[in-house]
Amino acid sequence: MSQEEKAPRILKISILRFDPHDPDDFPHMETFEVEEAIGMTLFVALNEIREHHDNSLKFDFVCRAGICGSCSMLVNGKPTLACRTLTKKLDAHITLAPLPLFELIGDLSIYTGKWMRGLNERLETWIHNKSNELQVDRLEERMEPALADEIYELDRCVECGCCVAGCGTIQMRENFVGAVGLNKVARYHLDPRDKRTDEEFYEMIGDEDGVFGCMTLLGCEDVCPKDLPLQSKIAYLRRMMLKNAL
Numbered sequence: 001m002s003q004e005e006k007a008p009r010i011l012k013i014s015i016l017r018f019d020p021h022d023p024d025d026f027p028h029m030e031t032f033e034v035e036e037a038i039g040m041t042l043f044v045a046l047n048e049i050r051e052h053h054d055n056s057l058k059f060d061f062v063c064r065a066g067i068c069g070s071c072s073m074l075v076n077g078k079p080t081l082a083c084r085t086l087t088k089k090l091d092a093h094i095t096l097a098p099l100p101l102f103e104l105i106g107d108l109s110i111y112t113g114k115w116m117r118g119l120n121e122r123l124e125t126w127i128h129n130k131s132n133e134l135q136v137d138r139l140e141e142r143m144e145p146a147l148a149d150e151i152y153e154l155d156r157c158v159e160c161g162c163c164v165a166g167c168g169t170i171q172m173r174e175n176f177v178g179a180v181g182l183n184k185v186a187r188y189h190l191d192p193r194d195k196r197t198d199e200e201f202y203e204m205i206g207d208e209d210g211v212f213g214c215m216t217l218l219g220c221e222d223v224c225p226k227d228l229p230l231q232s233k234i235a236y237l238r239r240m241m242l243k244n245a246l
Helices: 044-054 112-123 145-155 178-190 200-205 219-223 228-246
Strands: 010-018 028-035 072-075 078-082 093-097 103-106 109-111
Touching: 010 044, 010 145, 028 044, 044 093, 078 219, 109 112, 112 178, 112 200, 145 178, 178 200, 178 219, 178 228, 219 228
Parallel strands: 010 093
Antiparallel strands: 010 028, 072 078, 072 093, 103 109
C-alpha cells in the first residue's frame, strides 16, 4: 500500500495558550486534533486549527517560505520555523510553545522586532563610511566575488530569534548580544565599505556581553533555520579581538 493509500494520521497538537493582556487568563495547554495531509507543515496545521477549531489562536506568519522568520516557535522544545517543519518528520503528538525571552503578544505570537531593533541600534548595524559627502552617482569600489559571497552568507539571517532562544549564555546574561548580534558584527567587519576600525568594533563587543561571553555550547548553530556558520564567525571575531589586544 502506497503512502497516498494509507489512512492519514490524526495529529494531536498541544499548544501553550496564554493572553498576557487578559488579567483572568493563565498559561495552560490546549490540544487540537488535525488530520494530516501530504506535505503538511506546522504552518498549514496551525491554519487548520484557526480556521476549523479556534479562530482566537494567535501565531505569526508572512512569507510561508522561511524568509521572514515570523513563525518561529518551540516545536517539541526546539526553536524552529513552523513553515519549514513538515509534520511527517514529527510524532503524531506535537507540543508547541512561544519562543522564550521575547515579549509575548499571545499564545505562539511573540514580539521579536523590539528586541532586534534594540540590538541593531546598540551595534549600529549599518555601513559607516565616515564621510559626510553624499555618495551621488558614484560607483562602489570593486569587491572580490569570494568576499561578496561571504558577506551575503551572513546577510541571510532573518532575525527569527531561534538562536536567541537556543542560547544558554543569554539565559544567564540578559545583555549578551547573542549569535545574531555577533553575526551582524562579523558581517560589517568583513565589509570593506565599512570604515570602522578594529578598536571601534572591540568597544562594542570586546567583553563578556559580547564575543568573550559565548560559552560555545553550539545551541545557536544547532537551531539556526538558515544553517548560518555562527560559531565559525564567533571564532573569527575572537581572533580579531585578541589580535587587537596584543
